[in-house]
Every structure is written in C-alpha cells, then in structure tokens.
Amino acid sequence: MLSASASSGVRVRTPRGTSERALVRNARRNAALLLGRESEDGERERPLSRNEFDEALELQRELGLPTLPRRIRAFDVSTIQGRHTVASMVTFRDGSPFKGEYRRFRIESVAGQDDFASMSEAVGRHAARVQEGEIEPADLIVIDGGVGQLEAARKAAAGTPLERVPFIGLAKRLEEIFLPGRHDSLLLPRRSPAVKLLMRLRDEAHRFAVGYHRLVRTKAARASALDKVPGLGPKRRALLLQKFGSLERIRRQPLDAIASVPGIGVRMAERILREIGTANGVNA
Known part of the structure; x- marks a missing residue:
C-alpha cells in the first residue's frame, strides 16, 4: 500500500x-x-x-531513539587559550529555540585549556539541576565535538537521571555524528532534515557560547584596568562604568567629565586617566 x-x-x-x-x-x-x-x-x-x-x-x-525528540539540548564550550572558559546550553523545542531553557556556565574547576573537563563540568552542573527537579530532561542531548567530548559528557551524567537521556556528539568538519560505544561516525546527507536540525541546534549553541565568552572577556578587561587605579574602590568603579559604559569611553572623556562623577573629583580623575592610559600604551 x-x-x-x-x-x-x-x-x-x-x-x-x-x-x-x-x-x-x-x-x-x-x-x-x-x-x-x-x-x-x-x-x-x-x-x-x-x-x-x-x-x-x-x-x-x-x-534509534526510543521516543520522538521534541526537546533537544546542545552543549558547547568557548575559550581562548584556556582563558575565561565558558560553556553554553541551548534547548530546541519542536525544531525552534526555546530560550526559557538556555543556560550559561562560567567554568570554575578547570585550569588552562581542557575541553573535555570543561564539557564535563557544564553537563555535570546541568545533571544536578535535573536531579533536583529544577529543569525537565531533554529527549536528546547533542555535544559539540567528537568521541572525547561525548564520553566526558556521559561520564558527568552517570548516576543521575540524565544518564537515561540519549547523548550524541556532532563534529563540525563533516557534520559527523558520534554515538556512544561506536568509534566510527555516522554520516547522513547534509541536506537531510535530521542533519539540518542538528546543525541549527549546534550553531545556536556556538553563538550563545561565543557571545557569553565575549561578555566575560570584556568585563575582565574593564576590571583589570580599573583595578589598578590606587584608591579607586568597587563602588566608584561601578559608577564610572554605569555613567560611561565602557573603559574605552572613560579613556576618551575630558578630565572634568570624569571628575564630575560622584565621589571622584579632580585628583582621582587625573589618577584614573594616567593609569588606564598607561595600561593601554597611551599617555593620558
């Protein structure tokens, strides 16, 4: 028929x-x-x-999934030479972003560049939230990477309800799909609906991770330069950033504009311009 x-x-x-x-x-x-x-x-x-x-x-x-995968989650790690490492988790519901279940992770337990350990921390923290009933488990979890990242993620889920969720790895180069317990990858046609769905999901996880990594780097750069100004405490640093928005904008301000910020004054303004100028190779 x-x-x-x-x-x-x-x-x-x-x-x-x-x-x-x-x-x-x-x-x-x-x-x-x-x-x-x-x-x-x-x-x-x-x-x-x-x-x-x-x-x-x-x-x-x-x-070979046991149920139709309506809720799918993807994890990605973003770092530059092991600095300010972060991870992202995004959720698609019926093929579209479900932003209420997006999460960002500042990786805290890993020193230097270790994608496997970073992925393990992110998935482990998510697994703990699933175990506490704070978030519903997905029908499928997609890990950005190959066999190493996939196994690190599955080990982090072991002993929790998350271990019952199917995991796969998705490598960028050929859109190879890695399945637990198999060393050979699964290659589906790039135009297939399944691959298109996985690529959208993986790309969204990457976008979310990179955006968070950029935010963390920017905040760290702001803090590191202003932290070096003698006598400038956290409250006055926050006031400066609140008024001018960024370190670069502070650097471009005239002395009297910086001095007008509550609690700064002329002498501190001179000190600030001198310090942040020196920190970036500019003589204030």
Missing part, C-alpha cells in the same frame, strides 16, 4: 530488537503528536507542523 501511494518502492526500517507492540505504540504516539492530542503525561501538546514532524521522525529513526 505504501509503495503504491509513493509510486516507488518503500522500505520500512525498524531499530534492532524492537517488538511489534513497541512499534505500534510508537506509531500511535507519533500520530497523536502530529494531531496535537494529549501526551502521555496528560499535557496538551501543540500539533507539530509537517516539517517539524519530519525532522524529528528522521532523527528518531536514524539514531
């Missing part, structure tokens, strides 16, 4: 070890999702569009 409808041969592939009863149960669940009926937990589901359903269904089929 399927071949006649498609006017071509149709092959039906099923995950190994799947019973007919399980296949029927999955088919009924997927049909309910497409029609917008109640989910198994009694919550009313928004009906999926055809594109959303096709992407999720192909991903489920190709990865």
